[in-house]
Amino acid sequence: MAKDLLFEIGIEEIPARFMEPALKQLRELAAAGLQQAGLEYADMQVYGTPRRIALLVKDLAEMQPDSQQESKGPALKAAYDADGQPTKALLGFCRGQGIEPDAVLQKEIKGVQYVYAVKQIQGRPTAELLPAMLEEIVHKLYFPKPMRWGSNEMRFARPIRWLVLLFGQAVLPLEIAGVKAGRITRGHRFLGNGQAEIKEPAAYLLTLQNEYVIADQKVRREKIWAQIQAVAKVAGGRVKPDEDLLSELVYILEYPTALLGSFDPKYLEIPEELVVTPMREHQRYFPVYDAAGQKLLPHFITVRNGNSEHLDIVRAGNEKVLAARLADAEFFWHEDCAHPLADNLPRLAHIVFHEKLGTLDAKVQRIKTLAGHIAAKLVFNDDDRRDTERAAELLKCDLVSNAVYEFTELQGIMGEYYARHDGETPQVAAAIREHYLPRFAGDVLPKTKAGIALALADRLDSLVGFFAQGMIPTGSQDPYALRRAAIGVMQILLQNKLGLNLHWLCQKAYALYEGIALECDEQTTLSALAGFFEQRLENILAEEGLPYDVVNAVSALPLVCPLYNYQKAHALADFRADEEFAQLMAAYGRAANLLKNAQPAAEVQEQLLEEQAERELFAALSAVSSKVKSALALRDYLAALRSLASVRPQLDAFFEEVMVMAENEALRGNRLALLQYLVAMTAELGDLSALVSKG
Numbered sequence: 001m002a003k004d005l006l007f008e009i010g011i012e013e014i015p016a017r018f019m020e021p022a023l024k025q026l027r028e029l030a031a032a033g034l035q036q037a038g039l040e041y042a043d044m045q046v047y048g049t050p051r052r053i054a055l056l057v058k059d060l061a062e063m064q065p066d067s068q069q070e071s072k073g074p075a076l077k078a079a080y081d082a083d084g085q086p087t088k089a090l091l092g093f094c095r096g097q098g099i100e101p102d103a104v105l106q107k108e109i110k111g112v113q114y115v116y117a118v119k120q121i122q123g124r125p126t127a128e129l130l131p132a133m134l135e136e137i138v139h140k141l142y143f144p145k146p147m148r149w150g151s152n153e154m155r156f157a158r159p160i161r162w163l164v165l166l167f168g169q170a171v172l173p174l175e176i177a178g179v180k181a182g183r184i185t186r187g188h189r190f191l192g193n194g195q196a197e198i199k200e201p202a203a204y205l206l207t208l209q210n211e212y213v214i215a216d217q218k219v220r221r222e223k224i225w226a227q228i229q230a231v232a233k234v235a236g237g238r239v240k241p242d243e244d245l246l247s248e249l250v251y252i253l254e255y256p257t258a259l260l261g262s263f264d265p266k267y268l269e270i271p272e273e274l275v276v277t278p279m280r281e282h283q284r285y286f287p288v289y290d291a292a293g294q295k296l297l298p299h300f301i302t303v304r305n306g307n308s309e310h311l312d313i314v315r316a317g318n319e320k321v322l323a324a325r326l327a328d329a330e331f332f333w334h335e336d337c338a339h340p341l342a343d344n345l346p347r348l349a350h351i352v353f354h355e356k357l358g359t360l361d362a363k364v365q366r367i368k369t370l371a372g373h374i375a376a377k378l379v380f381n382d383d384d385r386r387d388t389e390r391a392a393e394l395l396k397c398d399l400v401s402n403a404v405y406e407f408t409e410l411q412g413i414m415g416e417y418y419a420r421h422d423g424e425t426p427q428v429a430a431a432i433r434e435h436y437l438p439r440f441a442g443d444v445l446p447k448t449k450a451g452i453a454l455a456l457a458d459r460l461d462s463l464v465g466f467f468a469q470g471m472i473p474t475g476s477q478d479p480y481a482l483r484r485a486a487i488g489v490m491q492i493l494l495q496n497k498l499g500l501n502l503h504w505l506c507q508k509a510y511a512l513y514e515g516i517a518l519e520c521d522e523q524t525t526l527s528a529l530a531g532f533f534e535q536r537l538e539n540i541l542a543e544e545g546l547p548y549d550v551v552n553a554v555s556a557l558p559l560v561c562p563l564y565n566y567q568k569a570h571a572l573a574d575f576r577a578d579e580e581f582a583q584l585m586a587a588y589g590r591a592a593n594l595l596k597n598a599q600p601a602a603e604v605q606e607q608l609l610e611e612q613a614e615r616e617l618f619a620a621l622s623a624v625s626s627k628v629k630s631a632l633a634l635r636d637y638l639a640a641l642r643s644l645a646s647v648r649p650q651l652d653a654f655f656e657e658v659m660v661m662a663e664n665e666a667l668r669g670n671r672l673a674l675l676q677y678l679v680a681m682t683a684e685l686g687d688l689s690a691l692v693s694k695g
Contacts, residue, residue, distance in 0.1 A: 002059040003168035006201035010162035016251035064123035076113035187211020227258035237288040278325035332402035341418040344397040368392035370457040388450040391431035412436040459485040464509040470519040556687035571637035591675040592689040600672030608670040613657040
């Protein structure tokens with residue numbers, strides 16, 4: 001027989017960001033616990049609302065199956081004496097296992113005979129196993145900021161207020177943090193009856209629904225989004241998908257009802273972000289756009305935690321709160337526009353970027369200089385160079401504006417608006433916004449030349465500075481988001497196909513910290529940074545699906561120009577698809593192995609080439625050498641590899657007909673030099689010996 005299991009942890013309101021990780025952990029821990037106990041079940045679901053985390057298991061076996069436990073004892077020669085009588089070692093083992101000496105079995109392990117005890121263990125009722133198992137699961141649940149309450153030593157996301165533990169219709173005994181399990185749950189704080197009795201696990205969702213709680217988060221999500229779309233349609237507009245905001249609403253509401261609100265159309269005259277940000281970030285409202293999704297309308301949609309009663313009162317309250325926030329935003333906009341953005345520049349000298357890296361003004365000057373180096377390398381024209389210099393001066397000025405002080409997420413965005421208002425060129429204005437891009441994985445990249453140069457300079461300045469002070473990310477700790485900065489650098493270089501020398505740029509960035517006491521010298525800093533960037537490139541290549549051996553082959557190259565290493569990796573991946581790849585690599589690997597512990601001559605001496613096969617290989621290598629060099633100069637790495645592949649017949653014949661390790665030292669050194677000639681031509685393409693055959 002089988003019964004359903006319901007386990008509900010009732011808590012005070014838990015932060016929305018805690019919920020999805022907690023539900024995932026609950027499912028994984030419960031599945032692992034039931035599997036370890038040998039308990040079978042038909043289905044498992046987890047549910048979460050702001051005030052509860054629940055586990056529902058369908059058709060859970062009532063009885064643990066019988067099992068057999070095998071315990072290893074002493075070696076056979078130590079278990080019996082010369083007369084075949086049990087020794088103290090065997091007798092002690094048997095006492096510990098609760099068996100007689102004549103009940104042991106023998107088994108051979110790696111040529112040695114051991115005695116074993118096999119015990120039949122009778123399965124226990126599931127009802128006896130569950131309380132301890134579930135209590136252990138509760139204590140294993142991890143939350144970023146757990147808390148203690150009252151005199152309890154237990155730490156949990158929020159105080160536990162009630163527990164429900166039903167196996168079938170029976171309540172199982174369990175007490176956690178002074179709270180005993182029962183069958184009483186709690187409904188909606190204001191719409192429900194306070195408490196509700198759950199007769200059996202199968203009635204859980206319906207019981208809560210009758211108490212104005214939609215316990216299934218998937219159903220809540222669908223309901224919220226459907227209501228939002230319906231309300232927007234009534235207003236003649238639409239709402240853009242916003243998974244982050246929707247996910248947050250799912251876990252702060254138990255009984256959602258969407259409603260439409262409005263605001264004074266005059267606020268549409270200020271920048272859109274100043275209207276949307278107070279809505280979304282501060283009030284959790286969805287902005288409403290026209291049917292084309294382009295123009296912001298003077299409406300918003302909010303979702304209340306309740307039913308449709310008294311929506312007019314709720315609407316009026318939300319409109320009043322938003323009106324105050326939009327009035328502040330309008331005031332900030334006009335105050336900031338009352339003076340040029342450049343007037344904020346002197347104030348940056350009084351703001352510390354980091355106590356070990358100087359002021360924000362000093363950072364701006366470093367960025368300006370480094371961006372100038374980048375502009376020169378990328379051969380910007382005069383207009384682009386001037387725009388880059390001007391944008392560098394202004395790119396941090398909006399940080400001391402009223403709007404960004406209030407809405408920090410608008411840094412760069414407001415800077416662009418202020419620059420346009422001041423009459424700066426379109427590229428200068430755009431670069432102020434773009435130098436923060438990309439902000440996260442999958443984000444857009446800067447498009448203007450000035451934006452690209454400044455985005456690179458800003459990140460490289462931070463990376464070099466923090467690494468020079470020994471503040472390098474370790475494990476999961478990355479307080480200054482340096483991994484994100486390095487990934488941003490790599491994405492900008494790769495997607496824009498910029499062949500910049502990263503090592504040279506980091507050297508320039510390090511030199512700009514002159515006058516600041518640094519913990520690490522230049523060589524140590526740049527070496528650590530090189531490894532850091534190499535790891536980022538390896539991750540990018542792996543995420544793009546390149547084989548591990550290709551990634552390893554390119555990782556052997558020094559990371560001077562990330563773009564070139566990236567292109568070489570893709571060329572190697574394409575090369576692996578060629579028909580002659582496996583044969584060539586087998587011969588190449590043999591050549592590389594012979595050279596590992598050998599001393600080839602400095603160069604090939606033609607007069608020492610005695611065999612026809614070695615003369616033909618030398619001729620083939622000489623002919624292909626110029627082709628490889630030309631292909632490398634053009635960065636056509638696949639062509640270089642295919643040129644090398646053309647010598648495979650001569651290489652095969654060489655190994656078949658020529659004794660490489662000849663007794664004559666001169667001949668041996670010359671033949672090794674011939675192989676070295678081949679291997680040296682591949683040096684710029686990666687460690688080809690790391691490539692493995694596909695077959």
